[in-house]
Amino acid sequence: MDNALVVQRTDALKAARSPIEGKWKEVDRYILPLNQGDFAATITSENSKDWSTLDVWDSTAPIGADRLTAMLHSTLLSGRWFGANLRAAKVNQDPKARRWLDDCVDRMFDAIMVSNFAVEMASFILEWVGYGNACLTQALVSEEKWEGLDFSARPVRELLFEEDHTGRPYRAFFPLSWTPTQIISKFRDPDDKSKPSKTIPEKILGMAEKADGGAAEKQSVIFCIYPRGGIQALTYGEKTRAPLNRPWAWKYVLREGLVTLEEGGFFEMRAYVGRWAKSANSMWGYGPSLLALPTVKLVNALQEHIVNAAAKVVDPATLVTERGLMSDLDLGPGGQTTVRSLDDIAPYESKARFDVSEMLLADHRNMIRKHFREDDITLKDSPAMTATEVNRRFVLLNRFLAPPVKRIQFDVFAPVIQNTFNDMYRMGQLDEPPDVVKANPRMQIEFFGPLMTAQRDDEVAAIERLLSAKAAMTKMDPGSRAKHVVKDDVALREMAERLATPASVLASQQEVEAAVKQEQAVQQAAAQAQISKTAAEADRARAGAEEMSRGA
Numbered sequence: 001m002d003n004a005l006v007v008q009r010t011d012a013l014k015a016a017r018s019p020i021e022g023k024w025k026e027v028d029r030y031i032l033p034l035n036q037g038d039f040a041a042t043i044t045s046e047n048s049k050d051w052s053t054l055d056v057w058d059s060t061a062p063i064g065a066d067r068l069t070a071m072l073h074s075t076l077l078s079g080r081w082f083g084a085n086l087r088a089a090k091v092n093q094d095p096k097a098r099r100w101l102d103d104c105v106d107r108m109f110d111a112i113m114v115s116n117f118a119v120e121m122a123s124f125i126l127e128w129v130g131y132g133n134a135c136l137t138q139a140l141v142s143e144e145k146w147e148g149l150d151f152s153a154r155p156v157r158e159l160l161f162e163e164d165h166t167g168r169p170y171r172a173f174f175p176l177s178w179t180p181t182q183i184i185s186k187f188r189d190p191d192d193k194s195k196p197s198k199t200i201p202e203k204i205l206g207m208a209e210k211a212d213g214g215a216a217e218k219q220s221v222i223f224c225i226y227p228r229g230g231i232q233a234l235t236y237g238e239k240t241r242a243p244l245n246r247p248w249a250w251k252y253v254l255r256e257g258l259v260t261l262e263e264g265g266f267f268e269m270r271a272y273v274g275r276w277a278k279s280a281n282s283m284w285g286y287g288p289s290l291l292a293l294p295t296v297k298l299v300n301a302l303q304e305h306i307v308n309a310a311a312k313v314v315d316p317a318t319l320v321t322e323r324g325l326m327s328d329l330d331l332g333p334g335g336q337t338t339v340r341s342l343d344d345i346a347p348y349e350s351k352a353r354f355d356v357s358e359m360l361l362a363d364h365r366n367m368i369r370k371h372f373r374e375d376d377i378t379l380k381d382s383p384a385m386t387a388t389e390v391n392r393r394f395v396l397l398n399r400f401l402a403p404p405v406k407r408i409q410f411d412v413f414a415p416v417i418q419n420t421f422n423d424m425y426r427m428g429q430l431d432e433p434p435d436v437v438k439a440n441p442r443m444q445i446e447f448f449g450p451l452m453t454a455q456r457d458d459e460v461a462a463i464e465r466l467l468s469a470k471a472a473m474t475k476m477d478p479g480s481r482a483k484h485v486v487k488d489d490v491a492l493r494e495m496a497e498r499l500a501t502p503a504s505v506l507a508s509q510q511e512v513e514a515a516v517k518q519e520q521a522v523q524q525a526a527a528q529a530q531i532s533k534t535a536a537e538a539d540r541a542r543a544g545a546e547e548m549s550r551g552a
Helices: 001-031 060-075 095-114 117-131 178-186 202-209 288-314 354-371 387-426 435-439 450-476 488-498 509-551
Strands: 082-086 133-140 149-154 159-162 169-178 192-196 219-227 248-254 257-268 270-275 318-320 345-347 443-447
Touching: 001 117, 001 159, 001 169, 001 219, 001 248, 001 288, 060 354, 082 095, 082 345, 082 387, 095 117, 095 387, 095 435, 117 133, 117 149, 117 270, 117 387, 133 387, 149 387, 169 178, 169 270, 178 202, 178 219, 178 257, 192 354, 202 219, 257 488, 270 387, 288 354, 387 443, 450 488
Parallel strands: none
Antiparallel strands: 082 443, 133 149, 133 270, 159 169, 169 219, 219 248, 248 257, 318 345
16 A cells, blocks of 8 residues: 555545544543543644643543443453463363463463553553543564564544454554654664664654754654555464565555655554444444433533532622612722612522532432443442352443443454464464364463453353252252263363363363273272172171081
């Protein structure tokens, strides 16, 4: 894709996005006030951000968005929040395959958590809650040797993309505003990292050296990711390929002069777009902030009116008669006003109905809190909840948040984990898989954490109730056929899988069969010994009886 086409597509996608930008501006104003940005404007300097016009009269929505963001961040990424299974049951139960896969998951988890992933996800989730859309990009710190992963939460204002048939990004464009210093620090000469890249125009180099405002004047740079035509994906066993021969291209284009600052390639699409919920006729998502926005605006307007009315009550206007005022009206501290009679001056009583306004305000604030699930994530005022109550709350919260959580797992978390596996395998950070895995390499990613655990609790409880019913029926009637209905070992494996039990704790199917055979052999030996003992005792008793009969 040539640079002129990159600029044209960026402008066309930005124009197509304009209808929803008006709502995003209102979300900025009332719910994410410190974002304070105009989606349609070009940021040219630090002064483009206005910190002085925070038009928030009521903080219910900003607090709700922050609390929901914190809850989602802590629960989605709590502890060992993902794992993996091999889809073929026989392969998944193979001891060598499980040990290899568990080791891969451990190394992948460590690589992700020592990177900036958790930090960037905080910004990602805030925009996901706020705008209903968020974007994350993934790359390697170094293509030459393994130095870890690099993630970046791209602001929604910088996100423009085209969907493929699955709804995921097919082409992604990120219009950036960078100072000359930022451009020079980003693009270095590959042969000498101490020098700026030779692709940077002389004008930009000169602006960075100026002592006046030129060094702070931001330039328009477009970062884009798109598929390269005619280039196939890696074949099995192929681990490396030159950046310009990879299936996905990335490029930085300086709008002025259509200059390519840097170009490279990915093996997979590395821009992930998460949407809270999505309507059928739009590529953009919507979230709790957008749904709460009309009520948020109403509460802000109502709160402003209440504050103005309260000012009239605290410092009321003064009524005087035309002939009764003998001097200028002085209402300052220690001021004097001369009137003919005290009946000629009086404060104006507004008779404002604050009880009605407070009732309306409380109702609408409660509606906003419901949009942000405040009741579900807030501890009650009574004494501490029991473990059972906490668990039930997570179950209920999971039911409410299941659709957006499932969407973000499919759109963002799953490709992040899969591409992390691909990067680490290609860079030699993972061991070679056993032959049984190479023959059937399909892998399935699983997600854990409090919300996911709560989702599985019902399934675990159902298995436990089934096992309890079987035990009760067998106890009442040992000869009942009920004991043959449920496979105990299969039921326990299903429970272990839903409880995210490490594979190292569980015995393999072969080990179970060997233990069963050994136990049966011991039981048979014990039974045979008992039979032999009983026969010997019978023989001794018979011999004794015969001896006694002869003596008689």
